[in-house]
Amino acid sequence: SVQVCRIQIKGMTCTSCSSTVESALQALQGVIKAQVALATEEAGVQFNPNVITYEQIMDAIEDTGFEAVLIS
Numbered sequence: 001s002v003q004v005c006r007i008q009i010k011g012m013t014c015t016s017c018s019s020t021v022e023s024a025l026q027a028l029q030g031v032i033k034a035q036v037a038l039a040t041e042e043a044g045v046q047f048n049p050n051v052i053t054y055e056q057i058m059d060a061i062e063d064t065g066f067e068a069v070l071i072s
């Protein structure tokens with residue numbers, strides 16, 4: 001199955017920041033697709049909930065040094 005979530009990411013100031021987060025998300029087992037938009041400070045993530053939870057996705061964002069807040 002596929003689940004989607006939107007996450008607000010606080011503290012990104014340049015495209016290198018957003019690329020770092022996007023690459024970290026794309027490297028996670030269970031993540032199917034991840035896009036990070038600097039302008040809106042948002043990540044959109046498609047994932048397999050049998051493999052990874054949105055909490056683990058948010059932890060991975062925070063491991064890159066930014067604050068993650070679940071939107072939906």
Ligand code: 9UX
Nearest residue numbers: 012013014015016017
């Ligand atoms: Mo550029 Mo983004 O140094 O923190 S990576 S501002």
